[in-house]
Amino acid sequence: NAGVMQNPRHLVRRRGQEARLRCSPMKGHSHVYWYRQLPEEGLKFMVYLQKENIIDESGMPKERFSAEFPKEGPSILRIQQVVRGDSAAYFCASSPDTGSRDSNTIYFGEGSWLTVV
Amino acid sequence: LAKTTQPISMDSYEGQEVNITCSHNNIATNDYITWYQQFPSQGPRFIIQGYKTKVTNEVASLFIPADRKSSTLSLPRVSLSDTAVYYCLLDRGSTLGRLYFGRGTQLTVWP
Numbered sequence: 001n002a003g004v005m006q007n008p009r010h011l012v013r014r015r016g017q018e019a020r021l022r023c024s025p026m027k028g029h030s031h032v033y034w035y036r037q038l039p040e041e042g043l044k045f046m047v048y049l050q051k052e053n054i055i056d057e058s059g060m061p062k063e064r065f066s067a068e069f070p071k072e073g074p075s076i077l078r079i080q081q082v083v084r085g086d087s088a089a090y091f092c093a094s095s096p097d098t099g100s101r102d103s104n105t106i107y108f109g110e111g112s113w114l115t116v117v
Numbered sequence: 118l119a120k121t122t123q124p125i126s127m128d129s130y131e132g133q134e135v136n137i138t139c140s141h142n143n144i145a146t147n148d149y150i151t152w153y154q155q156f157p158s159q160g161p162r163f164i165i166q167g168y169k170t171k172v173t174n175e176v177a178s179l180f181i182p183a184d185r186k187s188s189t190l191s192l193p194r195v196s197l198s199d200t201a202v203y204y205c206l207l208d209r210g211s212t213l214g215r216l217y218f219g220r221g222t223q224l225t226v227w228p
Contacts, residue, residue, distance in 0.1 A: 004160075033214040042204060042218035043161065056215060091160045095214050106214050108160030 003027065004109035006092050012115045019079040021112045025094030032075040034067055037089040049075060082116045089113050121205045126223040135192040137222050139205030142186050148207040150181060150188045155202045166208065200226045
């Protein structure tokens with residue numbers, strides 16, 4: 001888990017507010033992935049980004065959720081008008097540019113816990 | 118993505134060997150079998166990956182029979198700190214980073 005930085009670790013939002021979660025990938029990694037983990041469930045893939053591009057957003061809810069990975073700065077997962085069902089742990093992962101076949105090149109961060117009250 | 122089936126929970130005692138079996142009847146030719154470990158309030162951590170036969174590293178061993186429809190993660194001499202959720206996944210190179218996590222196996226190690 002070392003190297004992928006996520007913040008905030010914990011975030012509390014009231015219903016209707018916006019939540020912004022940030023992820024800085026490991027140094028030298030330009031591939032970023034966001035996952036969501038609901039209580040008592042496994043992680044669910046949301047979106048895969050490279051610098052300035054969304055590669056696969058097949059796991060993203062159609063509304064209120066968006067993600068970006070700008071040329072400079074961290075990747076951001078944005079949730080607008082949060083609802084109680086958005087309460088979950090959001091994990092970011094990154095992988096290196098070389099596209100190594102080994103799955104152990106995918107490194108997860110410590111996660112951001114969103115609580116909607 | 119092909120799904121896997123593994124026990125929801127297992128219990129063991131310190132010092133014992135733990136074997137967690139995973140079924141993946143619909144595994145594809147280019148799928149690699151991968152195991153992750155997750156502690157509470159932390160992100161998943163890669164443990165081991167294999168394609169066939171046996172793979173061993175400093176943490177665990179992975180046994181894969183010839184038909185590849187199942188695999189067994191073996192943890193030697195577990196300790197209390199091995200209490201975690203263990204996920205068995207199929208990793209296809211073309212879907213790098215987009216992994217399917219089931220509910221995993223909650224391993225509890227008792228003193």
